[in-house]
Amino acid sequence: MNFKSPNRDMRSCKFILLFATTFILSLSIVFLANFILDPNGQYLNKFYFYESYLADQLIKYKNIALSPGSYNDRKFIEFYTVKSKYKPNLIIVGSSVSQEISSEFLSTRLLNLSLAGSTIEDIIAISTLVLNENNYKINNIIIGIDYKMLTQDSEIISKYCSLKNIFPDVDKNLKINLGRDCDFQVNKITGIFSISLLKQSVGQIIKYLYHNTVGIPHDISAERLKKYYIINKDGSAVFDLVHHDNLAVNNFDRNYISSSHFISEFKLEQLRILINYLSSKEITTTVYLAPISPSLWSKRSNNYLLLNEKKIIAKLSKTPNTKIFGSFNPEAVNCSPKEFHDTGHAKLDCIKKALSKNNI
Amino acid sequence: MPVVFAGFFLISIKNHQRGIAWLGFASFFFYGYLNIYALPIIGLSILVNYWFSKQLYKPANKNRQLLLFSIVINLLALGYFKYANFFIANTNTLRSLIGMNSIEYLNIALPIGISFYTFSQIAFLIDTYQGKVKELNFLNYILFVTFFPHLLAGPILHYKQIMPQFLDPKNFSIDSEKIKLGIIIFTIGLAKKLLIADALGDYANFLFDQHEDDLTPTFLTAWIGSITYTFQLYFDFSGYSDMAVGLSLFFGILIPFNFNSPFKSTSIIDFWQKWHISLTKYVNEYLYTPITLKFMRFGQEKPQPIETIYSLIVPTMVVFLILGLWHGASWNFVIFGAMHGLFIVINHLWRKFFPNFNKACKQKQPYKITKKVGFWALTFISVNLSFVMFRAKDIATAMNIYKGMFDVETAFNFSEMTINTNQLNLQILLLITICFILVIYMPNTSELTFKNQLAKKKFSIKGSAGAIIIGLLFSACVLMLKNNNLFLYYKF
Numbered sequence: 126m127n128f129k130s131p132n133r134d135m136r137s138c139k140f141i142l143l144f145a146t147t148f149i150l151s152l153s154i155v156f157l158a159n160f161i162l163d164p165n166g167q168y169l170n171k172f173y174f175y176e177s178y179l180a181d182q183l184i185k186y187k188n189i190a191l192s193p194g195s196y197n198d199r200k201f202i203e204f205y206t207v208k209s210k211y212k213p214n215l216i217i218v219g220s221s222v223s224q225e226i227s228s229e230f231l232s233t234r235l236l237n238l239s240l241a242g243s244t245i246e247d248i249i250a251i252s253t254l255v256l257n258e259n260n261y262k263i264n265n266i267i268i269g270i271d272y273k274m275l276t277q278d279s280e281i282i283s284k285y286c287s288l289k290n291i292f293p294d295v296d297k298n299l300k301i302n303l304g305r306d307c308d309f310q311v312n313k314i315t316g317i318f319s320i321s322l323l324k325q326s327v328g329q330i331i332k333y334l335y336h337n338t339v340g341i342p343h344d345i346s347a348e349r350l351k352k353y354y355i356i357n358k359d360g361s362a363v364f365d366l367v368h369h370d371n372l373a374v375n376n377f378d379r380n381y382i383s384s385s386h387f388i389s390e391f392k393l394e395q396l397r398i399l400i401n402y403l404s405s406k407e408i409t410t411t412v413y414l415a416p417i418s419p420s421l422w423s424k425r426s427n428n429y430l431l432l433n434e435k436k437i438i439a440k441l442s443k444t445p446n447t448k449i450f451g452s453f454n455p456e457a458v459n460c461s462p463k464e465f466h467d468t469g470h471a472k473l474d475c476i477k478k479a480l481s482k483n484n485i
Numbered sequence: 486m487p488v489v490f491a492g493f494f495l496i497s498i499k500n501h502q503r504g505i506a507w508l509g510f511a512s513f514f515f516y517g518y519l520n521i522y523a524l525p526i527i528g529l530s531i532l533v534n535y536w537f538s539k540q541l542y543k544p545a546n547k548n549r550q551l552l553l554f555s556i557v558i559n560l561l562a563l564g565y566f567k568y569a570n571f572f573i574a575n576t577n578t579l580r581s582l583i584g585m586n587s588i589e590y591l592n593i594a595l596p597i598g599i600s601f602y603t604f605s606q607i608a609f610l611i612d613t614y615q616g617k618v619k620e621l622n623f624l625n626y627i628l629f630v631t632f633f634p635h636l637l638a639g640p641i642l643h644y645k646q647i648m649p650q651f652l653d654p655k656n657f658s659i660d661s662e663k664i665k666l667g668i669i670i671f672t673i674g675l676a677k678k679l680l681i682a683d684a685l686g687d688y689a690n691f692l693f694d695q696h697e698d699d700l701t702p703t704f705l706t707a708w709i710g711s712i713t714y715t716f717q718l719y720f721d722f723s724g725y726s727d728m729a730v731g732l733s734l735f736f737g738i739l740i741p742f743n744f745n746s747p748f749k750s751t752s753i754i755d756f757w758q759k760w761h762i763s764l765t766k767y768v769n770e771y772l773y774t775p776i777t778l779k780f781m782r783f784g785q786e787k788p789q790p791i792e793t794i795y796s797l798i799v800p801t802m803v804v805f806l807i808l809g810l811w812h813g814a815s816w817n818f819v820i821f822g823a824m825h826g827l828f829i830v831i832n833h834l835w836r837k838f839f840p841n842f843n844k845a846c847k848q849k850q851p852y853k854i855t856k857k858v859g860f861w862a863l864t865f866i867s868v869n870l871s872f873v874m875f876r877a878k879d880i881a882t883a884m885n886i887y888k889g890m891f892d893v894e895t896a897f898n899f900s901e902m903t904i905n906t907n908q909l910n911l912q913i914l915l916l917i918t919i920c921f922i923l924v925i926y927m928p929n930t931s932e933l934t935f936k937n938q939l940a941k942k943k944f945s946i947k948g949s950a951g952a953i954i955i956g957l958l959f960s961a962c963v964l965m966l967k968n969n970n971l972f973l974y975y976k977f
């Protein structure tokens with residue numbers, strides 16, 4: 126191939142110049158969008174937080190429907206906890222297994238801050254956040270532990286990292302535990318050019334412009350809304366767990382096959398330290414070990430679950446002001462297959478039984 | 486990179502050899518940056534091989550024994566670093582059968598790119614012995630081996646492909662046309678890697694990592710997962726190769742493309758002429774031809790089936806078993822090689838016993854369609870099946886996935902297909918469809934940049950629109966960069 130000719134050179138130079146301009150311009154747009162909109166509050170931290178808006182909505186309407194994945198649930202909890210004037214006696218932290226526990230169920234003023242896919246670090250971060258807020262005077266705390274939360278590779282990195290501001294040890298723990306960083310939230314310099322941050326930034330604009338559609342998810346059909354959601358009097362809606370999609374049962378079962386099932390001593394130790402800390406603040410902790418469905422129990426080799434349970438009980442029973450209720454084993458708490466939404470989430474009847482089984 | 490680029494052309498103004506030295510130093514620096522402990526190994530390898538080359542270069546010293554000895558030394562080094570623990574593992578299996586204690590594994594880290602630079606140097610030794618090497622210069626030799634764009638994952642270069650370019654004075658001044666082409670080719674390679682291969686990786690990993698135990702995937706999960714990996718490997722490796730070509734062009738050096746639309750192939754022979762071309766050429770020149778010539782002697786004047794065994798089956802199988810093992814120290818790779826050896830043998834026998842079919846394909850419409858669709862599908866499926874063995878952690882996992890691939894009963898079980906992959910469904914099907922369109926209907930990088938541009942074809946990148954498209958594509962790639970964007974072929 127002949128590369129040289131004066132005309133070609135001119136055209137090549139123009140091509141290179143245009144290429145470089147496009148590249149610099151594109152990156153500048155991303156830089157500015159991420160910096161100004163700042164969806165994770167790393168840079169300007171002023172513009173707009175969708176989660177803050179959601180927290181206001183929840184405080185105002187008491188009940189709102191949220192499309193999963195459309196918001197950062199950790200961030201949402203942070204705003205809600207700070208803004209809410211509600212005075213609970215009890216808070217609940219933990220994963221989705223404890224999300225269903227309500228004030229009516231326990232006949233007390235409670236604030237349920239459980240998060241789907243919670244890690245032990247989430248629990249520590251949220252508990253610390255609540256304790257640091259002056260308006261909360263908590264005497265009791267329930268920690269909902271699912272069978273995989275304390276296992277070796279339980280991790281929800283991106284969500285967990287959103288709490289970095291409240292829980293400064295996030296980076297350190299991730300490094301020790303998983304050998305990883307908090308994605309873009311750690312590196313402010315390269316993060317500013319992150320496409321995932323840009324996606325969030327664009328999302329912020331859309332949410333800012335169309336936030337009035339929040340209340341009822343706008344991306345579902347009327348039929349689906351009627352079938353799967355409970356519509357509240359004020360027009361907001363909540364997901365109706367009675368109509369859990371059957372497919373989700375299969376999905377859930379398979380989701381955890383790759384997990385390393387054995388308990389992480391490091392995570393268990395973190396939980397113990399947290400409970401000790403709570404105890405020093407005169408808070409009684411109830412650890413709730415959430416049962417899994419009999420079908421999942423029979424499918425999985427359950428020896429490791431029993432072993433894990435024994436380890437948790439042995440470790441935490443020595444901590445002051447601590448009660449341990451429930452079991453991963455559905456038979457141990459007399460829960461039948463019908464008392465589960467899916468393979469990992471017990472219904473209230475089963476939760477009630479589990480919370481009456483005292484291990485220590 | 487900008488420092489290396491500017492340094493090369495500034496230093497080369499006064500002295501070309503210093504420019505070569507600068508590039509060699511930069512290549513060593515990059516290599517050492519990836520793994521400092523591997524630096525002495527490549528250094529020693531270069532020194533030893535250069536010494537052998539010097540001996541073989543002397544006209545009076547055409548010593549065949551010395552050539553064989555130098556090749557053996559290289560293979561021993563490669564064997565030690567790459568296959569010692571594999572050998573120990575197999576020995577231990579045998580020892581356990583007769584109740585003997587296991588031998589301890591060696592603590593060896595595989596130096597990155599060792600297979601590539603060892604093969605390149607063996608080729609250089611043979612070329613020197615055969616008198617093809619016209620000039621021997623230590624600095625040029627260092628750069629020939631270490632030239633960073635191709636050092637880690639090829640292409641495997643021959644002396645004649647690169648050395649004359651180091652000697653050409655034109656290559657020591659900035660050529661905007663080459664840089665422009667370099668930018669285009671590099672960006673296409675980067676996009677292949679970051680926008681396609683990495684996006685496919687999650688799905689492929691899902692199949693291969695989640696079905697290691699007795700959990701057999703369903704028919705659709707197995708096929709979608711395996712096709713996903715086939716495309717991941719292609720876009721990852723060809724992406725790397727394109728980037729190597731693009732980077733080289735910044736320095737005025739044109740290294741050969743390693744892929745030529747392999748998934749357009751309608752036979753497995755055709756596939757190997759288009760997939761990892763530098764390895765195929767290497768194997769053909771330095772292994773297949775000499776081995777075939779050796780074995781053909783045994784088959785001479787024997788009945789045709791015996792002659793076929795010696796002239797075709799034995800050499801093909803031997804070469805492909807070596808080729809499989811070259812990829813890594815595992816029985817999976819041996820079986821991968823054996824599968825391809827078998828496919829090639831069948832392909833040759835088909836051509837031998839049904840010669841009229843090929844002629845008919847060129848003339849009659851129904852045959853043409855059969856060849857285009859049927860043979861293409863057969864080739865693709867064969868390659869796809871072999872890549873399951875290539876990717877699986879062990880033979881048991883591969884067999885488990887094969888079981889799913891042939892479990893037709895679950896073919897219409899769509900709900901099971903969606904397991905665990907919340908985004909599987911449309912997203913992955915869309916990605917696979919895009920991949921099929923790209924590999925079957927679109928021109929490859931070489932065609933986009935060289936051939937089509939010269940022939941003024943529809944798909945070529947030029948003008949302002951081309952610059953903006955490439956600029957946007959490059960930006961998208963940079964924005965997608967993560968710390969863990971490793972290339973699959975690094976480990977080979």
